Amino acid sequence: MENFKIDVDADGIALITFDVPGRSMNTLTSSVMKEIPELVERIKTDDAIKGAVITSGKASGFCAGADLGDMAGGVLSGGGDLQKAFDAGWKLNGAFRALETSGKPIAAAINGLALGGGLEFTLAAHYRVVENDNKIQLGLPEIKVGLFPGGGGTQRLTRLVGVQNAMMAMSEGKSFRPNDAKGAGIVHEVVEKGQSVEAAKAWIKNGGKAVQPWDEKSFKLPGGGPYHPAGIQNFMVGNAMLRKQSYGNYPAVVNLMKAVYEGAQVPMDAALRIETRYFIKTLMTPQAQAMIRSLFLSKQELDKGAVRPAGVPKSDPNKVTVIGAGMMGAGIAYVQALAGIETILIDQTQEAADKGKAHVEELLKKRLSRGQLTQEKYDALLGSVTATTD
Structure with missing residues (x-):
């Protein structure tokens, strides 16, 4: 594999180092999404692997999320064929689901920022350790480019922290510092810099459980769901608040709430399919396409000097x-x-x-x-x- 390095230690714990070649920051490129299912299959079928720790080989962060250019291109290349679009959008969601149901304990050693699909990658692990560094941010900021989490974030975060807290974090694109993320229930442990891998391995050695809370029969949604006396209030009030913020002009916030509302009522496998359908529907809207173009793709080009006149060297004023x-x-x-x-x-x-x-x-x-x-x-x-x- 180009993007993942696997080292199995004497205890049978595979250290999986995520390191996209030629990039200063890891992103979920089409190449990465192609390799994640291969990675999961290796974990599941290799008897020498008793558990796995996923970390980053980049000093700049764990993962900054999906490559929006790749993602939009993959979905929209279907020419309006909804099945092809769904299949393209399901690749990441299906791969993460396969990871958390692999039957072996998976821990994420978060040694840098994890945003969007990067955080969703870690949410598919059974245990999350983050290093105590204020430069690290954890969050799902997709709403800022006209989208919402499409790699399981709407379902896993909701089941971790409850409807109200999850909706607030996702609808605002809020980022958390390490200790705040632990306080919110997004990560399990905060350790000193450089110690996340060892802490993650220690969890596996001490009998780390290879089942997510939401896959256990006893699981109950924190704060209650749509048919819970307290839970229904979140949707009644939340719907009004989102309308007040967006004036109905941003499909992403409406589809986000629909995905959470419908997904909270069904088992995880069905919930993830619901999320993917709403995500693809949102990605195909002109609002999302315009925001991705202007706020992501065009901004990247501008940051690289796309409008600098020909023959004029880059200036670094001091x-x-x-x-x-x-x-x-x-x-x-x-x-x-x-x-x-x-x-x-x-x-x-x-x-x-x-x-x-x-x-x-x-x-x-x-x-x-x-x-x-x-x-x-x-x-x-x-x-x-x-x-x-x-």
Whole structure:
């Protein structure tokens, strides 16, 4: 396999390292989605493998989600044939379902950000360990590009944290830091950096269970489902809240709630098929296609300099002046400082310029208090901003 490396240790635990060649960040490309079923088959049929730990070989993160260009192309290439579109969309969902029903304990050692399909990959594991690093984000942000989770996220997250919490997280595209994710019930354990693989292996060695909670007969949906006295309130109020937020203009939020509402009433296999149908229906809408094009594909091209005139080399400014130290100017100075650009913040009076730098200082202090900056880094960033009238 090109994207996965498998090493089986003396205890029979397979360490599966996810590492897409030629990319700085792992994504669920068409090549990866093709190999996941092969990976699952190896886990199921190899008697030497007693359990598996999935981690990332990238320093930048675990997985940033699906490659939207690949995904849209694969589904839309069916020329409107719904069966072909469903089959293309089911590849990932079916592969993740096969992983969690492989009969062997699977743990995810999350050593970097896991977003969208990346988090869904880990949700298909029976146990999730994440490293204690504030740079790590866990979330399902698909709604921001006109979609919703289509790799089992609507069903697994709902069964983990309940309808209300899952709907809020998915409809807002909310991301969680490691400890917040543990508090929400999304992950099982937070460990120090570099220790996630060992912690995941320890769970397997100590008798980790190879069955998901929702596949057990005793499972009950947290907070209740559509026909529960408390659970029905989530859908009554949630429907009104989504309408208030979207004004009915975004099919994704409506189809998201439909997938959750219908999926919560049936076993997981049927629920995942429901999710895939609504996901494909959403992906085919002009709203989703326009948002993917503008907010994902076009943005990537722009970030790579697609509109730079021919023959003009890339410029990497290391010192920039911002004229006007008001709220907007100070905000620009703050972002430039974070990007490593020395900034001269100019205004008509020194008092006004100093006020702008004070706003930068306030924003940096927030990051310092959250552990996102060291004191040394904080001092350096604040020192890179000069308030002046000259």
